[in-house]
Amino acid sequence: MSDGEEKNKIRIEHSIAAGDYLKAGGASNDIKETLKMIGIPPNITRRAAIIAYEAEMNLVIHGGGGNIAANIDDKQIEIVTTDHGPGIPDVALALQEGYTTANDNARSMGFGAGMGLPNIKRNSDVFNIDSEVGKGTTLKAAIDITK
Numbered sequence: 001m002s003d004g005e006e007k008n009k010i011r012i013e014h015s016i017a018a019g020d021y022l023k024a025g026g027a028s029n030d031i032k033e034t035l036k037m038i039g040i041p042p043n044i045t046r047r048a049a050i051i052a053y054e055a056e057m058n059l060v061i062h063g064g065g066g067n068i069a070a071n072i073d074d075k076q077i078e079i080v081t082t083d084h085g086p087g088i089p090d091v092a093l094a095l096q097e098g099y100t101t102a103n104d105n106a107r108s109m110g111f112g113a114g115m116g117l118p119n120i121k122r123n124s125d126v127f128n129i130d131s132e133v134g135k136g137t138t139l140k141a142a143i144d145i146t147k
């Protein structure tokens with residue numbers, strides 16, 4: 001590819017409302033369907049769909065709503081969520097399997113297994129959480145698609 005020539009890039013972005021369990025999953029479904037449509041291999045699409053779904057649900061349940069984006073190019077699928085919610089006081093603790101602060105309402109709908117962040121991490125090649133209590137959380141997870 002010559003200098004200055006644009007690579008193939010797709011960006012999908014959705015804003016996510018806090019506590020909207022009816023629409024929840026719509027953004028991650030859009031990301032999954034787009035990856036399928038452009039011919040991303042099933043195993044990579046599956047990993048990206050898990051990351052997107054769990055990250056989207058965390059915006060709904062914990063983050064006070066926010067924004068989810070998927071940035072797709074020839075090298076990677078990057079999923080980024082940003083919110084201005086309560087933040088995560090102890091990220092290492094939040095990453096432990098089974099740890100949850102989900103409220104009764106979320107639990108009554110089957111959420112709050114405390115497996116979301118561990119599953120995101122497991123399915124990512126690059127994973128980072130940047131969180132500040134009282135300010136919000138940014139999560140970045142990327143899958144290498146060149147391998």
Ligand SMILES: Nc1ncnc2c1ncn2[C@@H]1O[C@H](COP(=O)(O)OP(=O)(O)O)[C@@H](O)[C@H]1O
Pocket residue numbers: 054058059061062063064083085086087088094095099100101102111112113114115116117118137
């Ligand atoms: N965007 C977020 N904002 C604030 N806290 C979060 C966010 N995402 C995750 N957390 C915290 O990390 C914990 C673990 O998240 P996760 O592994 O997805 O489990 P679950 O969603 O089932 O609680 C949550 O219970 C919550 O305390």
Ligand SMILES: [Mg+2]
Pocket residue numbers: 054057058115116117
């Ligand atoms: Mg979760």
